[in-house]
Amino acid sequence: MKINTNKYAEILKEALGDKNNEESSLIFSNFVKLLAKNNQLRYSSRIINKLKDLYNKESGTIEVEAISKTKLSEEMIDSIGKLFKKNAGVNEVNIENKINEKMLGGIILKTNEEIMDGSVDKQVVEMKKKLMV
16 A cells, blocks of 8 residues: 555654654654655655644644745734734744745745735736736
């Protein structure tokens, strides 16, 4: 039976339970050996990301990637955090601001489940589509 990345993450989370650091290190070490034995090391980052998602869901946390042309102000980051707390019903929002200097402007917000594109680039594409009709 082939195990997918989601199942690996669920099994790993269950195995880690409430183990201490030393026990967790041993579990991770054995897990990596298992992936290597099954020639599945290439999936390790997906498995770790899924594991992180499982822990975040359990703790009421959401990860948000905010992509903008320039660094966002603390006020803007706080506003985004409040927006997600209210609309996603989470306790904590971790926001990582990534800079894309090629953007014309605006902001793109990404979570594992959704992409909200408020970029000027997208608006230009939409306007071109409307003008081509």
